[in-house]
Amino acid sequence: MSDRLRDAVAAAGTVVVKVGSSSLTGTHGGLDPARVTALADALAARRLAGSNVVLVSSGAIAAGMVPLGLRRRPRDLATQQAAASVGQGALLAAYNVAFGQHGLTTGQVLLTADDVTRRGHYVNARRTIERLLALGVVPVINENDTVATHEIRFGDNDRLAALVAHLIDASALVLLSDVDALYDAPPSQPGASRIGEVLDQDTLERVDIGGTGSAVGTGGMVTKIEAAQIATAAGVPTVLTSAAQAAAALAGEDVGTIFAPQGHRPSARQLWLRYATSPQGKLIIDDGAVLAVTQRGKSLLPAGIRQVSGHFSAGDAVDLVDESGLVVARGLVNYDAKELPSLLGHNTHELARTLGPAYEREVVHRDHLTVLARRTR
Incomplete structure (x- = not known):
């Protein structure tokens, strides 16, 4: 089963890749050009091989922390929005340079929860992303942190990526972070073993899930598993692994953890209500x-x-x-x-x-x- 699922990821015509803040930033919170370049190299190779690639990227708030003199991710919404406003341009500029080295153009798409759950917004968002792909552009999607309120936030880009995968009928979702896989216990614990595949909910019920995210991010293993559940409930196979293994995951190699699709595709609004509220x-x-x-x-x-x-x-x-x-x-x-x-x-x-x-x-x-x-x- 695992080999068949990974082959499906390798053959996916449209793949959504999500990367977390901690995979893009250095020890002091600012963007790490080497990490951005390494990610772009992996995704560009897949795009140039013929697949559509959509990147859902965290990092705007983290990128804005250094210019604003912030040592830790701000807790209040107003400062988060300010940091996102400063950092969003820096993040996209870094991607423009990194993908530009492969002759690829990036286009920014900022979304709120309304954009993938309200019908009118949903259609417009899908049309925009599909047109960017048709033009050969790599869409770089992020939550619109500069205007989103607590009431209309996804809460993290893991859920956003899963809903985007549903929105554009993607064939695969790859969730990248600083953790290389799902383990049956906290990875730092002696004897913890990698879980190579998750075929159903019963597997997850036996797992001790820990971690609430890094100093610059909002996610953690819980949100990544929730995102995988959203995507697989929509019929999208999902790989969870580290950013360092992005190329291997996209190639269908035995890295990280792969989650098997479950059932048919419900509406985006139903997925959001079930998993993201x-x-x-x-x-x-x-x-x-x-x-x-x-x-x-x-x-x-x-x-x-x-x-x-x-x-x-x-x-x-x-x-x-x-x-x-x-x-x-x-x-x-x-x-x-x-x-x-x-x-x-x-x-x-x-x-x-x-x-x-x-x-x-x-x-x-x-x-x-x-x-x-x-x-x-």
Whole structure:
């Protein structure tokens, strides 16, 4: 199985490659030209061999730290945005030089979560990337850190890369970092062994996943595994390895860890809701609502909700939970947490008559909902 999957990566007509900040920067946080050049060499070779290559690159904030005199990655959003503004130009300039040595042109594409989850934005983003590829350009994609808010962030470029792979129907995803593979225990622990392939979720449940990212990055092994799950859920084989092994991974060699595709391609919005959102609360729903949401493709209405838990605002992600405690779905809620208790159990037509037409709406619309579990009883 592993050989077949790696052959598929080697033969992929379109491959998305994600690189983390720590793989591009030196010990003091600034860009390391040698590392940027080595990565560009590997990707250029694949592009010149006939494949489309899309690079999802972290590093803008890290690249802006040195010019701004910052010793550590800033924690507050405003300073992160400022560092990204300064560093984004430096990052793209470095890629322009490195790929230019191979006669290739790069083009910058900055995305927010809306750009791969809202239909209108989704179509525009896909069209732009496809046109760049048709023109022979290597798209360099990053989250638009200069304008993204906490509410609309991917949180890390691992998830962004997985959603981009789905967006453009890529044939493979390669996640590069400072770790060469997934191990069955922290790599620094004696006796830890590399896991060469992950064929299903059962393999991951036996793994002790540690690490929360480097001093200049936001990711870690958890986010990379989540990204692999997003991609493989969309049918995209995924390789996790170090930047130093990029060329070997693209060639289908036995390096890193390869994750096998799982199932069919759901919508980008469903993938985002399932894997890239953090629920801000819970809605406990009755059996009728569970059936309507999970089996009949219906929206969640106030009448089916028994209890509200958490502090959330309209537009936040919430989990829909049955009365036994099983999370059956996740969706974007249309009400603030403080509004909902007085609406529970009521028909939407009744609410419209007593409170006004604005209340004749779903709590979670079916277009903004993904099913996580279907009860067998």
